[in-house]
Amino acid sequence: MDTSDSARQLSFDNTAKAFNHKSNGELKETFRLFKLMSNRTLVNLGSGLGKFAASLNIGFINHIIKNTIFKQFCGGENLLDCQETIDELYANKVLTILDYGLEGKSSEADIDHIKDEIIRGAKLAASNSSVPVVVIKMSGLVDNAVLEAAKDLNTLSDEHRIAYDKLVNRVNTICQSAAELGVGVFIDAEESWLQDTIDNLAMEMMLQYNHTKCIVYNTYQMYRHDRLDYLKASFETLNKAGVFLGAKIVRGAYMDKERSRAEELGYPSPIQSTKADTDRDYNAAIAFCTERYEQIGSCCATHNLESSYLQAKLINDYNIDYNHPHINFCQLYGMSDYISFNLADEGYNVAKYVPYGPIKEVIPYLIRRAKENTSVTGEMGRELKYVTSEIKRRSL
Numbered sequence: 001m002d003t004s005d006s007a008r009q010l011s012f013d014n015t016a017k018a019f020n021h022k023s024n025g026e027l028k029e030t031f032r033l034f035k036l037m038s039n040r041t042l043v044n045l046g047s048g049l050g051k052f053a054a055s056l057n058i059g060f061i062n063h064i065i066k067n068t069i070f071k072q073f074c075g076g077e078n079l080l081d082c083q084e085t086i087d088e089l090y091a092n093k094v095l096t097i098l099d100y101g102l103e104g105k106s107s108e109a110d111i112d113h114i115k116d117e118i119i120r121g122a123k124l125a126a127s128n129s130s131v132p133v134v135v136i137k138m139s140g141l142v143d144n145a146v147l148e149a150a151k152d153l154n155t156l157s158d159e160h161r162i163a164y165d166k167l168v169n170r171v172n173t174i175c176q177s178a179a180e181l182g183v184g185v186f187i188d189a190e191e192s193w194l195q196d197t198i199d200n201l202a203m204e205m206m207l208q209y210n211h212t213k214c215i216v217y218n219t220y221q222m223y224r225h226d227r228l229d230y231l232k233a234s235f236e237t238l239n240k241a242g243v244f245l246g247a248k249i250v251r252g253a254y255m256d257k258e259r260s261r262a263e264e265l266g267y268p269s270p271i272q273s274t275k276a277d278t279d280r281d282y283n284a285a286i287a288f289c290t291e292r293y294e295q296i297g298s299c300c301a302t303h304n305l306e307s308s309y310l311q312a313k314l315i316n317d318y319n320i321d322y323n324h325p326h327i328n329f330c331q332l333y334g335m336s337d338y339i340s341f342n343l344a345d346e347g348y349n350v351a352k353y354v355p356y357g358p359i360k361e362v363i364p365y366l367i368r369r370a371k372e373n374t375s376v377t378g379e380m381g382r383e384l385k386y387v388t389s390e391i392k393r394r395s396l
Contacts, residue, residue: 010312010346012305015390017345018338021092024396031391033072034384062359065366073334073369074101074362075354079117079124082356085333090130093344095351097186097330098125099135101362106143114140115170119177126181132351133184133217136174138198142167151196171201172208175216179209184246186299189219191254192270193261203234210244214297214326217246222282223255224270231285239295248299248330249285251278253368283310290314293326301330301353305382308339312348322347334369338386 012018019027075082075096086096098121102114118134125131138147146163149156156164178185187202189195202218209215220231231247238245255271262269272278286307289298291314300311311329320327331340333352344350355365 010309010342012308012338012342014342014345015338015386015393018341018386019390020341021088021337024394027387027390027394028396029068030072031384031387033068034387038381038384065363066359069366069369070359070362073332073355073366075333075356077356077358079120079356082354085354086128086130089352089354092341093347093350094340095349096128096131097133097135097351097353098131099137099353099355100140101355101357101365102140103137103361103364105140111141111170115174118174122174122178122181122183122185125183131183133186134174134178135186135188135353136171137188137190138167138171138201139190139194141170144194147190147194147197151200168201168204171205175205175209179215182213184215184217184297186217186248187219189221189250189252191261192224192258195221199230203237206238206246207241207243210238210246211242214244214246217248217297217299219248219250219301220285221250221252222285223252223272223278225272225277225281226270228281228285228288232288235288235292235296245289245296246298247285247289247296248301249282249289250301251282251304279304279306282307286311287314290318290320290327293318293320293324297326297328299328299330299351303331303336303339305339308343312343312346315348323349325349332369335383338382 022030075085075098079098082096082098089096100114100117100121102110102117105111105114118136121131121134125134142163146160146167149160150164150167153161153164175185185205187198187205190198199218202216205216206218218234220227222228231249234247235245252271258271259269262271272281282302282304283306286298286300287310289296290311300307302308308329311327315322315327328349328351329340329343330351330353331337333354340350340352355362
């Protein structure tokens with residue numbers, strides 16, 4: 001769609017559009033869940049119980065989890081389960097990014113299972129126009145100790161070298177399969193002490209598979225003060241090689257852990273001094289990518305209203321087709337529906353990050369989502385505000 005004469009004013013306040021996909025009963029369930037998650041004490045207690053229940057595989061607690069927080073934030077326990085979620089999102093013009101949610105595995109059998117599951121996801125994506133991308137989390141494909149050690153390949157022990165070579169093979173197999181199927185791959189960012197290895201592998205995969213279209217995307221965490229410069233340097237390297245840069249732009253997810261570790265080990269924190277600095281670099285990053293949209297495939301992955309407005313404005317300023325494959329928005333499934341569905345209704349490329357996997361395996365992910373929503377202010381506090389507004393609009 002040509003946007004050159006578009007004069008529409010984007011609004012994220014239309015709760016009728018944001019929650020059109022939810023029945024009255026589902027909306028009430030969402031309200032009750034977010035209301036509970038606004039209580040920090042309950043969330044902390046529930047997080048501990050959730051971990052304990054998952055370790056013991058207690059049936060009735062798993063049933064409660066499945067029908068509450070799991071239902072809100074996950075697409076299902078397996079790919080087949082996810083199809084209903086995929087279809088529901090697509091009916092409301094929103095795409096799906098498949099994220100197999102297993103974490104912290106170290107056995108060869110578990111790691112190979114994760115690799116094979118990601119490839120199965122890519123095959124499903126290839127048969128669904130509603131699923132453009134699958135996700136790689138590097139720490140799910142190798143032990144963290146290897147990721148940390150491999151930032152300097154010259155110092156690897158023989159054991160770590162063997163494990164690292166297997167990681168490269170697994171990542172390459174996934175990316176090759178995705179490229180053959182025409183499916184994108186988002187490589188997630190992780191803690192800074194693991195990220196150098198991830199960056200190096202992501203660059204290697206982009207150089208190999210991004211020649212004719214943007215297949216592989218690295219993730220850039222803008223709460224790190226060095227990431228805007230690294231994004232620009234990545235572009236220069238790839239552009240000189242005649243290769244597309246794939247860039248998923250996020251704020252970041254490990255701030256407290258990063259600062260604590262830096263203080264404990266006595267090195268400068270990689271985290272920005274203030275949230276304003278993070279916001280500045282985030283908005284500068286999406287502006288950098290949008291200005292070069294013909295050479296960069298980017299994803300504005302955020303729950304921040306200001307950045308979402310800015311990305312939409314830049315698309316109009318540069319007269320870019322709303323559905324150009326290099327310009328995308330993304331939010332987590334179960335969160336920020338007021339952003340996702342209002343953008344989608346206007347015709348922008350919007351996707352939900354949809355985690356899936358056995359309940360006991362995705363408990364760590366669910367705990368992170370619950371803890372994010374304990375704040376009643378800021379980005380996450382808006383969840384309850386907009387759900388409450390729609391409850392009132394429907395007179396429920």
